[in-house]
Amino acid sequence: MSSDGFISIRNVGKSFGSFRAIESISMDIQQGEFFSLLGASGCGKTTLLRMLAGFETPSQGEIFIDGQPMSDVPPFERPVNMVFQNYAIFPHLNVRDNIAYGLRKQRLPKAKRNAMVDEMLDLVQLAGYGDRKADELSGGQRQRVALARALILKPKVLLLDEPLGALDKQLREQMQLELRRLQRSVGITFVFVTHDQEEALTLSDRIAVMQGGDVLQVDTPNALYEQPRTRDVASFIGTMNFLDGRVLSRVNGHTKLDIDAVGEIDIPTPHPAIVEGDRLSLAIRPEKIVLHRAAPDGPAMQGNLEMTSYLGERSHFHIRVPGCVEPMAVSAQNADLGEIRALEEGAPVWLSWHDDALIVLDGK
Amino acid sequence: MSELSYIKRPNRGLKIYAAAFLTVLYVPILFIPLFSFNDSLYVKFPLSGFTFQWYIELWERSAVWDSLGNSMRVGVAVSIISTILGTLAARAITRSRLPGQNAIVAFVMLPLVIPGIIFGVSLLILLSRLGVSLSLYTVTLGHLVVCLPFAVATLLPRFEGFDKSMEEASADLGENGWFTFWRVTFPLVLPGVIASLLLTFTISFDEFIMAFFLTGTDATLPMFIWTQLRFPQNFPSVLALASIILLVSFLLVFVALWVGRLGLIEPEESQS
Numbered sequence A: 001m002s003s004d005g006f007i008s009i010r011n012v013g014k015s016f017g018s019f020r021a022i023e024s025i026s027m028d029i030q031q032g033e034f035f036s037l038l039g040a041s042g043c044g045k046t047t048l049l050r051m052l053a054g055f056e057t058p059s060q061g062e063i064f065i066d067g068q069p070m071s072d073v074p075p076f077e078r079p080v081n082m083v084f085q086n087y088a089i090f091p092h093l094n095v096r097d098n099i100a101y102g103l104r105k106q107r108l109p110k111a112k113r114n115a116m117v118d119e120m121l122d123l124v125q126l127a128g129y130g131d132r133k134a135d136e137l138s139g140g141q142r143q144r145v146a147l148a149r150a151l152i153l154k155p156k157v158l159l160l161d162e163p164l165g166a167l168d169k170q171l172r173e174q175m176q177l178e179l180r181r182l183q184r185s186v187g188i189t190f191v192f193v194t195h196d197q198e199e200a201l202t203l204s205d206r207i208a209v210m211q212g213g214d215v216l217q218v219d220t221p222n223a224l225y226e227q228p229r230t231r232d233v234a235s236f237i238g239t240m241n242f243l244d245g246r247v248l249s250r251v252n253g254h255t256k257l258d259i260d261a262v263g264e265i266d267i268p269t270p271h272p273a274i275v276e277g278d279r280l281s282l283a284i285r286p287e288k289i290v291l292h293r294a295a296p297d298g299p300a301m302q303g304n305l306e307m308t309s310y311l312g313e314r315s316h317f318h319i320r321v322p323g324c325v326e327p328m329a330v331s332a333q334n335a336d337l338g339e340i341r342a343l344e345e346g347a348p349v350w351l352s353w354h355d356d357a358l359i360v361l362d363g364k
Numbered sequence B: 001m002s003e004l005s006y007i008k009r010p011n012r013g014l015k016i017y018a019a020a021f022l023t024v025l026y027v028p029i030l031f032i033p034l035f036s037f038n039d040s041l042y043v044k045f046p047l048s049g050f051t052f053q054w055y056i057e058l059w060e061r062s063a064v065w066d067s068l069g070n071s072m073r074v075g076v077a078v079s080i081i082s083t084i085l086g087t088l089a090a091r092a093i094t095r096s097r098l099p100g101q102n103a104i105v106a107f108v109m110l111p112l113v114i115p116g117i118i119f120g121v122s123l124l125i126l127l128s129r130l131g132v133s134l135s136l137y138t139v140t141l142g143h144l145v146v147c148l149p150f151a152v153a154t155l156l157p158r159f160e161g162f163d164k165s166m167e168e169a170s171a172d173l174g175e176n177g178w179f180t181f182w183r184v185t186f187p188l189v190l191p192g193v194i195a196s197l198l199l200t201f202t203i204s205f206d207e208f209i210m211a212f213f214l215t216g217t218d219a220t221l222p223m224f225i226w227t228q229l230r231f232p233q234n235f236p237s238v239l240a241l242a243s244i245i246l247l248v249s250f251l252l253v254f255v256a257l258w259v260g261r262l263g264l265i266e267p268e269e270s271q272s
């Protein structure tokens, strides 16, 4: 009934025949938020978005928008508009008529209508293109027509299905900035679908990471990067190193762990789910690892330098550690490297880290 | 390297075949206009002289005009009704998931291959059982059966050829099903609708077998021609009439095919 977020998704699931495209999902999206659905191809992003728009009916659960249950509301009466993955610009209408398409019901005087269209053309920087047909526009221009066509109706929510997917890298980055600017200036809630994690991190206030029809974690870009809760999220966003170990003991906020290939370490952790004797996974970002030529004080791993990539400002290293399946990835500012820079491949190195760099993951 | 792909290579054998095919198909038909200008009652070589006499004779016979009027009325009615029904059918076939959809499509298309004489006889039996007297209405009914598959076949590719997200976009922008149809679907399939109108009109205009079984007192043009064949002195003007019908039919079908293909593009990559 009543709900927390502006958009409130409650136990929503979707099956196509015997195939479950969406497991039971619950989450809330706040008003004015730039909210992204991030996940690999086929994980159900479009399906979820289409349920918000009303093109698919949930097999279970309920969606609330602005407090109203949506199950009996057809797409043409929902306070949401969508920018389609392929833009779906009407080919028989010119740009102006495409943008004005949804205004028919408002029965505005012609002058007022034209003024609104002009305003939209300015907003999406397409002034002067009003008389073009859809097939006379570039991909980026079509995308902006699709945006203008939706925004002119002042929807409470704008749904965008990989709107930048078809664009080349440069245009894409430019459109990302424009989208962000637009969202700020119109103050509409955006629900944005993408499979590009960088895009999601750059644009979003919050991100829902999806996998196999399920939402793994909903968080700010910063929290997703710094505090991923599961191994799946951690490996999906950025590069991550994983360590496995066993809990030896817990004493007032400190946990003693026995890490494979490292040995015993002691980390400060308020993590409540940790129980003595459990196996657990730890994660650490490449840039949080410090390299040494000689064994440092405190817990460290010893390995051999396998590969170095020089990237100008930074260098990336792969270090083979006995007992770990994957080589450890390390990334460091070249300015901080000192003697490490001169190391040959195969040379022995030691890896260390700050206690708080270790992320304790849920599950094994 | 050649610009042409393997499939599109010029093929001499195919060209000869096409030429032979078209010759066999159209040379006999060309005799009709040829003899319609011949200054003789009899269809035989050598030609005896050029005349417009048969066309003028045609012009002056009221029975010709009556049957032309009948054919026009039936043709217009048939083309409009079959195109409307065809549009609805094509929409239903492409836009909804009906159980047994392929079977439905097959049944809609079946009249294309069922001999007209069977349909004609069965409709005649049915109508006489029901006590319906034969008239232009019964002819119209028979023509609808013949024309509907053509209407559907013309319209189906138009409906399949545009992205269903167009209709979703319209719904998303606030238009219900009715307005979405008129503002998006109909304009996009319009060339197919025009093609279907022209094609079904032409088919109805030329149709004989159904008319043969189902005509009452008012004859359509092909029925009129049929009755005239019994009078040798009228034969040349029948040829003149046939020539005119040929010409008009050709034009209509060409226009229909041309319009039907206007702006028909491969469906764009659809939504994932």
Ligand SMILES: Nc1ncnc2c1ncn2[C@@H]1O[C@H](COP(=O)(O)OP(=O)(O)OP(=O)(O)O)[C@@H](O)[C@H]1O
Residues within 6 Å of the ligand: A016, A019, A021, A039, A040, A041, A042, A043, A044, A045, A046, A047, A048, A195, B272
């Ligand atoms: N109409 C449908 N019928 C059956 N299965 C469907 C249908 N629509 C989607 N699916 C399936 O549901 C799953 C999720 O599809 P969806 O389109 O939501 O993926 P996505 O996350 O948007 O992927 P992408 O990034 O490739 O667009 C896929 O496995 C897909 O095959």
Ligand SMILES: [Mg+2]
Residues within 6 Å of the ligand: A045, A046, A047, A161, B272
């Ligand atoms: Mg998708």
